[in-house]
Amino acid sequence: MDKLEAYIGECPDRRIEIMKLAWLLGSDECHQKKGWTDLANKFFDKFRPEILTWCGFDLVDPWKERVPVNDRKFLSDLLGQMKVYYFNDVSFDFLAEHFYLCFRLEGTVGSFCTEMKVHDSDYSDCIKHFLNEINKINNKNKK
Structure with a gap:
């Protein structure tokens, strides 16, 4: 060799x-x-x-089983929220493609991506407001 x-x-x-x-x-x-x-x-x-x-193939081992998902909506909610705070530098498309490699999800990559985007907009304002309130409390306590 x-x-x-x-x-x-x-x-x-x-x-x-x-x-x-x-x-x-x-x-x-x-x-x-x-x-x-x-x-x-x-x-x-x-x-x-x-x-x-x-040859255009991904490098995921096709013989390894992907993680089964019982509640796709919960996963898309969770990932949509995580994108804002942990994966901010990557696109929803990128995340959807990579999570499809790990999890056994029904539907298409595109539909999962759309679900994450919808859930992101649903929750991001609420989470940002919550974090702002915590920061205000912390700032008051420092004074």
């Missing part, structure tokens, strides 16, 4: 070479020979994330 990695490192376009090797090492002919199977396993262990990314 070391020689193969060195060869790949010297190639002018390593992407093309890795994809050619993936095609070769993934073939039935390679899997019929023990030595080639071992090399193929090591190759795919090393380069699988890159190959999947180049």
